[in-house]
Amino acid sequence: MTVRQLPLPDLVAHCVRLGIPGVGLWREPVQEYGIEAAAALVRDAGLTVTTLCRGGFFTTDGWEAANRAAIDECVALGTDTLVLVSGGLPPGSRDLPGARARIAAAIGTLAPYAGRRGVRLAIEPLHPMYASDRCAISTLDQALDIAEHFPAEQVGVVVDTYHLWWDDRAPAAVARAGEGGRIHSFQLADWATPLPAGVLDGRAQLGTGTIDLKAWAALVEKAGYAGPVEVELFNEELWGRDGVTVLEETVEAFLAV
């Protein structure tokens, strides 16, 4: 998503050229390219598919079929992790605890199926500014409160610096997640203000914002996480530029932080 302007074959070729060992994919471009074709493309290049984004939106009709399909796509792509963006309030609702209960119940429905398919569901707490319309799970502790009802090989969490950096309880929650073997993905993006209208596309290039990314990396490492580190920037300015250049800049920024 950081370089969504790059067609999938270009993305794969430049990841290989730049020494990026794995890539997190999103469902829409994969579906457009063809799932089997995408799987072959990435596999033949020797890249790992770190995660598939995204399942979730459990407060929307049709969530069950959509999420079973997403789990199946993980299997086809050879990734073991499906990132969940859980969904916000149903239209017209003000019942945030109710939305959270629906999310927990939906994950309970899906977890055994995911486990049988060898796919881990990774609940991603999103920044509280998305609580109404995208994700009612706003903190790592909330995500863990749900995940811990299930085996870690079925359900865990995503630690994303952009969403969690403000939370004074997040360091303890990262340790809690690590103890349970539940950090299924670690994602980096930096925070910068002013936020753009709609607040979706303001994730800043690593090192240009206010998040102490080195401290976060140390925190996650101390919690026992040794998996891939993803860089996930939603940023209109980056999307408007040459994708290869942005990818190269991102590698530099990643190495610098």
Place this chain on the structure above:
Amino acid sequence: MTVRQLPLPDLVAHCVRLGIPGVGLWREPVQEYGIEAAAALVRDAGLTVTTLCRGGFFTTDGWEAANRAAIDECVALGTDTLVLVSGGLPPGSRDLPGARARIAAAIGTLAPYAGRRGVRLAIEPLHPMYASDRCAISTLDQALDIAEHFPAEQVGVVVDTYHLWWDDRAPAAVARAGEGGRIHSFQLADWATPLPAGVLDGRAQLGTGTIDLKAWAALVEKAGYAGPVEVELFNEELWGRDGVTVLEETVEAFLAV
């Protein structure tokens, strides 16, 4: 601030006409009008000054003199509560725990002075989306962790629905604040998306957003709060319209929720 387009005399006159018994004032318009003149205007109209906004910005040079002045202005206006917006990261800093420590230390410096002047400092946790640039205190528990070092008549908190509605731990924190007699202000604003650029001026009219305001009022009441309820909307659309009309609409919306 909800009707900042209204000159102070008009605001006072229409509050009286509409049966609004008190008003929260902001420092800038009061200073422009003259503090003694503003105090006389409000007092002669029989209105209470519920709070003065705002002190704080403790991570900025000059915070001590500015906050002592704000405390003195509270005394002059006859209000017992100064709302604190604590400030974000200093320029170039990524040290959020350090900013929070500075805020706690600054409040410790001011609290005895406020107490001697008969003014309560009210720490307002702001929504986490303001953590970098306006207020590093993002949850009610964080605010209470600081406030509880001091007597309640020196330091308490503001419960503002706009800033806290997303937090699953806020109901317990409201009870905690109530037990300690530390709810020094209760403010209402509704949450609506999409947020505007900069995310400052998107606070929605009561009843038009996603916050269960009745549940919040019940929560605060159950915690023992019996003080004034303020409506604080930052909203470009409302500021662009006739202030008297907006004030009347706000009274209706308040009574409806």
